[in-house]
Amino acid sequence: xxxxxxxxxxxxxxxxxxxxxxxxxxxxxxxxxxxxRFDVHxxxxxxxxxxxxxxxxxxxxxxxxxxxxxxxxxxxxVALKERAMTVCRRRKHEYDDTRRDLESMMDPExxxxxxxxxx
Numbered sequence: 001x002x003x004x005x006x007x008x009x010x011x012x013x014x015x016x017x018x019x020x021x022x023x024x025x026x027x028x029x030x031x032x033x034x035x036x037r038f039d040v041h042x043x044x045x046x047x048x049x050x051x052x053x054x055x056x057x058x059x060x061x062x063x064x065x066x067x068x069x070x071x072x073x074x075x076x077x078v079a080l081k082e083r084a085m086t087v088c089r090r091r092k093h094e095y096d097d098t099r100r101d102l103e104s105m106m107d108p109e110x111x112x113x114x115x116x117x118x119x
Contacts, residue, residue, distance in 0.1 A: 021045040025043065
């Protein structure tokens with residue numbers, strides 16, 4: 001569901017280069033930053049070249065950071081970064097709540113709002 005939202009927000013285009021994208025990417029990695037694992041401010045939709053080539057193989061996260069800041073704005077990025085540094089342990093019912101929240105975000109008006117947050 002989280003990945004589907006990312007694809008819709010970026011209209012299927014890579015957030016970095018604009019080519020057709022294939023994958024959602026957590027800016028703050030989901031394993032190390034569980035507090036923002038499902039946060040809709042913590043994703044980018046990326047093509048293979050930018051996702052695997054630039055970010056994972058070269059370790060070049062600056063273009064992804066810049067693209068994320070363009071979408072959500074600097075103040076939301078700073079808040080996201082602060083939340084990412086907190087510890088989060090989820091219980092089963094919290095995952096169920098998160099799933100319902102993500103399902104509700106598939107509404108076209110919410111997608112449009114997410115798309116234009118930083119503008």
